[in-house]
Amino acid sequence: MLSFKKPPPSGNTGLTGLARLKQGLARARSGLGAAFAGLFRASAVDETLLEEIETLLLGADAGVEVTQTVLHSLRTRLALGELPDGAALNAALRAELLAMLAPSAQPLRIPSHIRPFVILVVGVNGAGKTTTIGKLAKQLQQSGHSVLLAAGDTFRAAAMEQLQNWGARNNVPVIGQPQGADSASVIYDALQAARARGADVLIADTSGRLHTQSNLMEELKKIKRVVSKLDPAAPHEVMLIVDGTQGQNALAQAVQFHQALSLTGVTLTKLDGTAKGGIVFAIAKKLGVPLRYIGIGEGVDDLREFDAAQFVEALFGE
Amino acid sequence: MFDTLTGRLARTLKNLRGQGRLSEDNIKDALREVRVALLEADVALPVVRDFIEHVRARAVGQEVMQSLSPGQMLIKTVQEELTALMGERCEDLALNVAPPAVILMAGLQGAGKTTTAAKLARWLQERKKKSVLLVSADIYRPAAIEQLRVLAAETGARFFPGSTDQDPVQIAQAAIQHARTQFADVVIVDSAGRLHVDDAMMDEIKRLHQAVQPVETLFVVDSMTGQDAVHSAAAFNAALPLTGVILTKADGDARGGAALSVRHLTGKPVKFLGVGEKTTALEAFHPDRIASRILGMGDVMGLIEEAEQNLDKQKMENIAAKLKKGKGFDLTDFRDQLRQIRSMGGVGSLMNKLPGMGQVPEAVKNQMNNQDTRRQEAIINSMTPEERRKPGILNGSRKRRIAAGSGAEVQDVNRLLKQFEQMQRMMKQMSQGGMAKMLRAFKGRLPV
Ligand SMILES: Nc1nc2c(ncn2[C@@H]2O[C@H](COP(=O)(O)OP(=O)(O)O)[C@@H](O)[C@H]2O)c(=O)[nH]1
Ligand SMILES: Nc1nc2c(ncn2[C@@H]2O[C@H](COP(=O)(O)OP(=O)(O)O)[C@@H](O)[C@H]2O)c(=O)[nH]1
Ligand SMILES: [Mg+2]
Ligand SMILES: [Mg+2]
Numbered sequence: 001m002l003s004f005k006k007p008p009p010s011g012n013t014g015l016t017g018l019a020r021l022k023q024g025l026a027r028a029r030s031g032l033g034a035a036f037a038g039l040f041r042a043s044a045v046d047e048t049l050l051e052e053i054e055t056l057l058l059g060a061d062a063g064v065e066v067t068q069t070v071l072h073s074l075r076t077r078l079a080l081g082e083l084p085d086g087a088a089l090n091a092a093l094r095a096e097l098l099a100m101l102a103p104s105a106q107p108l109r110i111p112s113h114i115r116p117f118v119i120l121v122v123g124v125n126g127a128g129k130t131t132t133i134g135k136l137a138k139q140l141q142q143s144g145h146s147v148l149l150a151a152g153d154t155f156r157a158a159a160m161e162q163l164q165n166w167g168a169r170n171n172v173p174v175i176g177q178p179q180g181a182d183s184a185s186v187i188y189d190a191l192q193a194a195r196a197r198g199a200d201v202l203i204a205d206t207s208g209r210l211h212t213q214s215n216l217m218e219e220l221k222k223i224k225r226v227v228s229k230l231d232p233a234a235p236h237e238v239m240l241i242v243d244g245t246q247g248q249n250a251l252a253q254a255v256q257f258h259q260a261l262s263l264t265g266v267t268l269t270k271l272d273g274t275a276k277g278g279i280v281f282a283i284a285k286k287l288g289v290p291l292r293y294i295g296i297g298e299g300v301d302d303l304r305e306f307d308a309a310q311f312v313e314a315l316f317g318e
Numbered sequence: 319m320f321d322t323l324t325g326r327l328a329r330t331l332k333n334l335r336g337q338g339r340l341s342e343d344n345i346k347d348a349l350r351e352v353r354v355a356l357l358e359a360d361v362a363l364p365v366v367r368d369f370i371e372h373v374r375a376r377a378v379g380q381e382v383m384q385s386l387s388p389g390q391m392l393i394k395t396v397q398e399e400l401t402a403l404m405g406e407r408c409e410d411l412a413l414n415v416a417p418p419a420v421i422l423m424a425g426l427q428g429a430g431k432t433t434t435a436a437k438l439a440r441w442l443q444e445r446k447k448k449s450v451l452l453v454s455a456d457i458y459r460p461a462a463i464e465q466l467r468v469l470a471a472e473t474g475a476r477f478f479p480g481s482t483d484q485d486p487v488q489i490a491q492a493a494i495q496h497a498r499t500q501f502a503d504v505v506i507v508d509s510a511g512r513l514h515v516d517d518a519m520m521d522e523i524k525r526l527h528q529a530v531q532p533v534e535t536l537f538v539v540d541s542m543t544g545q546d547a548v549h550s551a552a553a554f555n556a557a558l559p560l561t562g563v564i565l566t567k568a569d570g571d572a573r574g575g576a577a578l579s580v581r582h583l584t585g586k587p588v589k590f591l592g593v594g595e596k597t598t599a600l601e602a603f604h605p606d607r608i609a610s611r612i613l614g615m616g617d618v619m620g621l622i623e624e625a626e627q628n629l630d631k632q633k634m635e636n637i638a639a640k641l642k643k644g645k646g647f648d649l650t651d652f653r654d655q656l657r658q659i660r661s662m663g664g665v666g667s668l669m670n671k672l673p674g675m676g677q678v679p680e681a682v683k684n685q686m687n688n689q690d691t692r693r694q695e696a697i698i699n700s701m702t703p704e705e706r707r708k709p710g711i712l713n714g715s716r717k718r719r720i721a722a723g724s725g726a727e728v729q730d731v732n733r734l735l736k737q738f739e740q741m742q743r744m745m746k747q748m749s750q751g752g753m754a755k756m757l758r759a760f761k762g763r764l765p766v
Contacts, residue, residue, distance in 0.1 A: 059363050061544040064354050125567060125595065126428025126540065134460075156595070157468035158461040165460030179468070208595075210570035245426065247360035247544025249572040270427065273513040275546035298427065298458065 042086035045078055049086070053093060060276035060315060061247050066285060070096050094312055100281050101308035106290035108237060108265060108305075110145060116194040116202045118227060118234040120187075122220055122261065123241035124253055125208030128269035128295055130159065132241055133203050134166030135295070135303035141170060145200040150190030151176030152183045152223065155207040163205050169300060173197075183207065183219060184226040191230050204235070211256030220261055239265040239292060244277035254283045263287070269295030272302070276315060340380045340388060340395075348392050349374060352613075359573030359612045362548040365582045373399050397609055403578065404605035408587040411442070412533050412561065418451070418497040418505045420530045424523055424558060425538035426550055427511030430566030430592055432462065434538050435508040436469035437592065437600040443475065448503040453478040453493035455486035455526060456510035466508055473597050476502060486510070486522060487529045494530060507532070514553030527558050534561045536589065541568045543576035548583055555584040565608075566592035569599065575612050647742045649706035653698045655741070656691045694734050696724040709735060 042049055050071055057067040073096055074089065083089045110117045119136075121129045130153065137147045149167050151174055153159035160176040167174035175190035187204045194202040206223065209216035227234045238261045242250045257263055268277050271294050280291060291306040349370055356366045373396055382391045413419040421438065423431040432454070439450040452470040456462035463480060470477035478496055480489030490507045497505045507530055512519035527535060537560045539547065554560065563584065565577050568591040577588055588603045698706065700723035705712055712720075717731045 055363060058357055059545050061360075061546070064357050124542070124570070126430060128428065156465070157472070158465035161461035161464045162459070169460075210567065212569075212571050243428065243540075243542070245544060245546050245550075246540070246542040247575070248358055249360070249542040249570070250544075252571060270513075273426075273515050273546065274549045275544065279544065 040086040040090040042089075044085060045083045045089045049089065050074060050078070053089075057278065060278035062278035063248055063251065063282045066100070066278075066281045069285075097281065097312045097315070098308055101284050101291065101311060104284040104288055104291045105306050105308035105311075106292075108239075108290075108292045110140070110201060114233070114236055116148070116191070116199045117236050118191060118194075118231070119201065119203045119237040119239060120206065120223065120227070120235035120261075121203060121239050121241060122206050122257060123208060124210055124243070125156075127208065127241040127243040129153075129208065129241045130162050130166065130205055131298060132267055132269060132293070132295055132303065133163065133205050134169065135300055136293070137166065137170045137172045137203060138300050139303060140201050140203075141172065146198070147172045147201045147203065148190060148194045148197065148199040149174045150187045150202060150204040152187045152190075152204045153207040154179060154181045154183045154186060159205070159207065166300075184223045187223055188226050188230065191227055191234070195230070211253045211260075217256070217260045224261060237264050238262065239267055240289075242266055242268050242279070242283070244268045244271045244295070245273065245275040247279065248282075250279040251282045251286065254287055254289070258287050258289060263289045265290050265292040267291075267293040267295065268306070272296040277311075278315075280311070339382060340377045340392060342374070342378050344388065345374070345377055345392055348389065352396055355614055356575060356578075356612065359575035359614060360542075360544050360547070360579075361575035361612065362545050362579040362582075364548060365579045368582070369400070369403070369578075372403075397606075397613065400578070400609035400612065401606045404581055404608055405587050407602065407604060408562070408589055409602035411438075411589070413442075413446070413448070413504060415533050417501070417503045418494060419503065419534075420494060420532040421504060421506045421534040421536065422527060422530060422532040422558075423506065423508050423536055423538055424554060424560075425511060426513060426540070427459075429511060429538045429540045430564075431511065431538045432456070432466050432469065432508050433595065433597070434536075434564055434566060434590075434592055434600070435466065435506045436473050436475070436597045438590075439470065439475035439504075439506055440473040440597045441590075441600055442504055443473065449501070450475040450504045450506060451478055451493060451497045451500070451502040452476065452506050452508065453490060454480060454508045455490045456508060457482040457484065457486055457489075458510045462508075462510065469597060475506075476500065478505075487525050490526055490530050505530075514550045514557075520553070520557050524557055532561075535559060536561065537563045537580070537584070537586070539563060539565055539576055539580055541565045541574040541576060541591075542570065542572040543579075547576040547579040551580040551583045555586070560584055560586045562587050562589040564588070564590045564592060565603070568601075569593040573612050573614055574608060577608050578612055649698050649701065649709055649738060650703075652738050652741060653695055653706075656695050656698075693724075693726060693730065694737070697721075697726055697731055697734050700724040709738065 053074070054067055054071055057070060058064070062070075070093070074083065074092060077083050077092060083092055121133055123129050133149060137149060140147050147170075149163055149172055151160040151163045153163070154177065157179065160174075160179065164174045164176070166172075175186065175193050177186050177189075183206060190204065191202055193199075204223075204227075206220065207216070209220070211217065224235060224238070240254060240257050240263050242253065254263070254266065266280070266283060266289050268280055268291070271277050277294070283289065284291060291308075294304050294306055294311070296302045296304060352373070353366055353370050356369065357363070361369070376399060377392055377395045380391065380395065382388045411421065423435050425431050435452060439452055442448040442450050452466055452475050454463040454466040456466075457480070463482070467477050467479065478489075478493035480486075480492070486509070493507070494505050507526070509523055509526060510519070512523065514520065535558050537551065537554050539551070543550075563577075563580050563586050565574065565588055568574060581588060588608075591601045591603050593599045593601050697720060700720045705716065705720075712731075712735065714728075717728050720726075721728045721731050
C-alpha cells in the first residue's frame with residue numbers, strides 16, 4: 001500500500017497535488033476496484049454478479065436505498081438483454097453512478113461583484129470544519145482573493161487557537177473572542193472587519209453540533225440572520241462539512257442542516273483512508289445540494305474540488 | 319428518518335401469524351428486513367452476514383412461545399442475540415497496578431479522543447477518587463495540546479505540558495516520570511488521530527504503547543462511523559493490544575451499528591458511551607440498549623418491556639388525572655417524575671424512546687442528565703410539603719435552608735426550580751395526552 005500520510009505540521013509532503021490525489025483515491029480504488037476487476041471480466045451477467053455489486057455498494061456506505069435503486073435499474077436492463085457481459089455491466093454501473101453525482105458536482109465560485117463573499121461552515125463535531133477552512137483559505141488566497149477568518153467556534157476548548165494556527169500558517173487574519181463568547185456576534189464583528197478591510201472572502205467557522213440539538217441548530221439560524229443584517233445576501237455559501245468515514249447518519253445530518261439553513265454546498269472530508277464516502281450518492285439524490293470539495297488529508301494542500309467522474313472512478317479503479 | 323425495523327417487520331410478519339414453529343421458510347422475509355435494518359444502522363456488511371446466519375441457526379425450529387406471535391418471537395431472538403454479542407456491561411477500568419496506571423487513547427481523527435480523555439479524568443477523580451494527570455502526545459493537530467490543557471483545567475486534573483517540537487513518545491515518558499514524583503494515580507495519554515492506513519503514524523502509536531505500557535488502551539470510535547469501521551477497528555486491534563472501546567457522540571440519532579462492527583472485530587468490551595461535549599457526558603454502556611438502538615426498535619419492545627416492569631402507571635395516571643382536573647403540576651409530581659425517569663434507565667434513554675419527545679426543548683433534556691435526578695430529588699426532599707405545593711414562597715432564606723439540608727448550593731436549588739418551571743409548562747402542553755396516554759398510543763402502534 002502506498003504510504004502517503006500525515007504531513008508534517010507545515011502540511012507539505014513534497015508530493016505534487018495530483019500525485020497526492022491519486023494516492024488518496026488509490027486507496028478507495030483498491031477496495032471496490034480490485035473486487036470489480038474480476039467481475040467485469042465475466043462473460044455473462046448473472047444474479048451472483050449483481051449481488052456482488054450490491055455487496056460492494058453497501059460496503060462503500062452507499063446505503064440500502066441507493067444500492068437498491070442502482071440494482072433495480074441494472075436488473076431491468078439485464079432483463080431487456082442490454083447487458084450481455086461484464087464489460088457492459090461495468091459501463092452501465094458507472095453511468096448510473098455518475099448520473100447520480102454529476103448534476104451536483106458544482107465547484108464553488110466567488111463572483112467578483114460580491115464583496116465580501118461570506119462562507120459559513122457548519123457540521124457535526126469533529127467533521128473537519130476548521131481544517132477545511134484552513135485549506136480553503138489557502139486555495140482562495142492562491143487564486144488571488146484576500147481572505148479573513150472568523151473564529152465562530154466559541155465553545156470547544158482551544159477552537160480559536162486551532163483556527164488562529166491555520167490563519168498564521170496561511171498569513172490570514174483571524175477575528176475571534178475568548179471561549180464562551182456569542183458566536184453570532186463574533187461572526188458579525190468579523191464581517192464588519194472584512195468590510196472595513198475590503199477583504200474578498202470571509203470564512204466563518206462554527207462549533208460542531210449534532211443535527212438533533214435543536215437549540216444549537218437555532219443558534220446557527222441566528223448566525224445566518226445576524227449576518228444577513230449587514231448584507232441581505234449573506235452568507236453567500238452555507239457549506240456543510242461531512243465526515244467521509246461516516247455512514248447513513250450523514251444523510252440525516254445533511255437533511256437536517258439543509259432544513260435549518262438551506263445549504264448551498266457540501267464538502268466531504270477524510271477520504272484519504274479506506275472509507276469510500278458513498279453516502280454522497282444519497283445526499284445528492286435526496287437534496288441535490290452542490291458538492292464542493294473533498295478532503296484527502298490533514299495538510300493545507302489536501303483539498304480538491306469535487307469531481308464526479310473522478311469520484312466514481314475512484315470507486316471502480318482504472 | 320429511517321423506517322423502523324418493527325415498521326418493516328409488520329409487513330412481512332403478518333403472514334407468520336398462527337404458525338407454531340419458526341422455520342427457514344417463514345422467517346426468510348423477516349430476516350431480510352433485519353438485514354436491511356442492520357445495514358441502515360451502519361453495521362458493517364460482513365458483520366451483518368455473520369449475525370444473520372447466527373440468528374437463522376438459532377431461530378429455526380424454535381417453538382413459538384404461547385404469549386408471543388411468531389414475529390415477536392423472532393424479534394425477541396434477534397434482540398437477545400444482538401445483546402449477547404454486544405458483551406457484558408463493563409463500566410470499569412483496570413487500575414490495579416503500581417501507580418501511575420497509564421491509559422492510552424487511540425483512534426481516528428475527530429473521533430473524540432481528547433474530549434473523552436478529559437471525561438475519563440473526571441470520572442476517575444469523582445467516582446474512583448484518583449488523582450489524574452493528563453498529557454497530550456498530539457503534536458500534529460493545531461492547538462491539540464492547548465485543547466487538552468483547557469479541558470484539564472476544567473476537570474481539575476493535572477496537566478503535563480508538551481510542545482509540538484518534541485517527540486510524542488518523549489512527551490508521554492516525561493509525563494509518566496513526572497506523575498511518579500507527584501504520586502499521581504493515573505496518567506491518561508491522549509494521542510493524535512490517525513488513519514489506520516497511515517503506516518508511519520500506526521508505527522508511532524505502537525512505539526508510544528511500547529514506551530508507556532498502558533494498563534488500558536482504549537479505542538475511541540465515533541458512533542456515526544460507517545462501513546469503514548471494520549477496517550479501522552481491525553487495523554487498530556492488530557497494531558495495539560486494545561483493552562476496550564469507547565463509543566462517542568451517542569447523544570445524536572445515529573443508530574450506532576459501528577458498535578457491533580467494532581465489537582465483533584476486536585472482541586473487546588465497549589466500556590463507556592460519550593453522550594455530549596461536556597466533560598460530564600460519559601455514561602455506562604448497556605448492551606441491551608445499544609442492541610435496541612441498532613435495531614431501531616427502541617421505541618417498541620424496549621419501551622414496552624421497561625414500561626411494564628418499571629413504570630408505576632398509577633402514579634403517572636394520577637398526574638395525568640390531576641392535570642386534567644386543572645390542578646397544577648407541583649414539585650411532588652416533579653419528584654415522582656424524576657423517580658420514574660430514573661427507574662426507566664434515565665432521561666436520555668427515555669427521551670429517545672418516546673415519539674414526540676423530539677419536541678422537548680434540548681435545554682430541558684440537557685439539564686436533566688441522569689446523575690442530576692438524584693441530586694434534584696434530594697433538594698425536593700428537603701422542602702416542606704407546603705413549599706412543594708407552592709414553590710412561589712421560596713425566598714432566599716428558605717432556599718439556603720433547603721440547599722444546606724440537601725448538601726447542594728443555592729444555585730442548584732434555583733436551577734431545579736427553573737427546570738421544574740419548564741417541565742410544568744411542558745406538562746401543561748401535554749395535559750390533553752399525558753404520559754399514560756402516550757404510552758397507550760405506543761402500544762397501539764405495536765405492529766406484531
Ligand atoms: N485524514 C484526514 N483528517 C482530516 C481531514 N480533515 C480534517 N481532518 C482531521 O480531523 C480532525 C477534526 O478536524 P477539525 O477541523 O478540527 O474538525 P471540526 O471539529 O469539524 O472543526 C483533525 O484531527 C483534523 O486534522 C481529512 O481530509 N483527512
Ligand atoms: N456531541 C458530542 N460531541 C462530542 C463527543 N465527544 C467528543 N465530541 C466533540 O467531537 C469533536 C472532536 O472531539 P475531540 O475530542 O477533539 O476529538 P479527537 O480528534 O479524537 O481528539 C469536538 O467538537 C468534541 O466536542 C460526544 O460524546 N458527543
Ligand atoms: Mg472546529
Ligand atoms: Mg485530539
